[in-house]
Amino acid sequence: MHVDAAEFKRIHRPGVELYRAHIVRHAFDPHTHEAFGLGAIESGVERFRYRGGEHLAPPQSLVLMNPDVLHTGRAETAQGWRYRMVYIDADVVAEVTGEPGWWFADPVGHDTAAAQRVSRLLAAMWQGADALALDGALGELLDTIRPHARGARAPSAARPDSVLDRAVALMHDRLADTLSLEQLAAAAGLSPFHFLRRFKAQHHVTPHRMLMALRLHRAKQLLAAGVAPAEAAADVGLVDQAHLTRRFARMYGVTPGRYQQQLGTRPVRRAAAD
Structure with missing residues (x-):
């Protein structure tokens, strides 16, 4: 089997x-x-x-x-x-x-x-x-x-929507925050549901699913750098390490601990907060 x-x-x-x-x-x-x-x-x-x-x-x-x-x-x-x-x-x-x-x-x-x-x-x-x-x-x-491979960027019809790029940039900048549809739409200069329709037409997912994918990708980078799973979860706005483990396995096929083991990642110590 x-x-x-x-x-x-x-x-x-x-x-x-x-x-x-x-x-x-x-x-x-x-x-x-x-x-x-x-x-x-x-x-x-x-x-x-x-x-x-x-x-x-x-x-x-x-x-x-x-x-x-x-x-x-x-x-x-x-x-x-x-x-x-x-x-x-x-x-x-x-x-x-x-x-x-x-x-x-x-x-x-x-x-x-x-x-x-x-x-x-x-x-x-x-x-x-x-x-x-x-x-x-x-x-x-x-x-x-x-x-x-093509030798140039995608044709204009397939290029990212520059207006929507501002909302995606906000997601990147505030991965650990709770973002609303209104906040993302404001970043793009659009009304909330106009933004939602345009975002789904461009990216084929909801803003929430995009945000979760960006959070997990950032967590993957942190794990590769030796950050402990619990700290990585907190850094990207996930509830806890268990939440990270579930979502990471669903997106990448391995658990955070297993991923670090495969890379031979050495744990890093972070300076304690004042």
């Missing part, structure tokens, strides 16, 4: 995080990585929601997700799906390739040869320890994916 298994790993290069998983029963809540999510499906089929549409990623296909896009994930086949990913900050992609402004029109790339190569490179990176070899593999991986 198959069970869900998910693992994260960091390499020496900041802004790069590896992931491998076999997911059978788990259904990922909408979440974001604020980085490119690039990888390959090794077996089974994944179904996920991305930019308001439903997508299927079959075996030997590429997964090509742009930064800051909320998405879900669940198995479409009884045996689940097995896959490898790398989450790469946009500035790292630009530095490695010399090409700022990468963007992917489609989140699934039907390219068997490229998917097989990406899978092999990610497997080698997972096992690798030599920094020079890892950097070389990272460059090869991006070279392999390059034909599927």
